[in-house]
Amino acid sequence: MRNGSISILLVGENLQRCPELHRWLDNQRLLCECAASYQGACSRTSRRQFDLVISEYQLPDRTAFPLLDLLAGSPATLFFSRALENDFLWLLMLDRGRQASSTVRSTAFCTPSRLHGSSKTLRMS
Secondary structure, three states, rough: OOOOEEEEEEEEEHHHOOOOHHHHHHHHOOOOOEEEOHHHHHHHHHHHOEEEEEEEEEEEEEEEHHHHHHOOOOOOOOEEEOOOOOOOEEEEEEEEEEOOOOOOEEEEEEEHHHHHEEEEEOOOO
């Protein structure tokens, strides 16, 4: 985390190996922590609070659904992520610790090209 910026946790092997995402985060002057599995995410969230958690749905040790209970009531916003052929689909699950009201309304698409070309800052509003 740099200069009191947003704290981010990426969970899952594909998200850890997404150079476009890491390059975009670095360009925004944001640093993040990574966890490969649900257990790794539990370990990191027990040591600190995160503002944003992006997790693959299918993790090596289980699905990401238990993250809903783990982060409920926290200040975290949680997205489940699914790798597509050349992109990622992000689905908003928790908004600042509260369950998202509508799955259809809360679907967000993020492609590497959108990240690479973006100059907008990440906002939690």
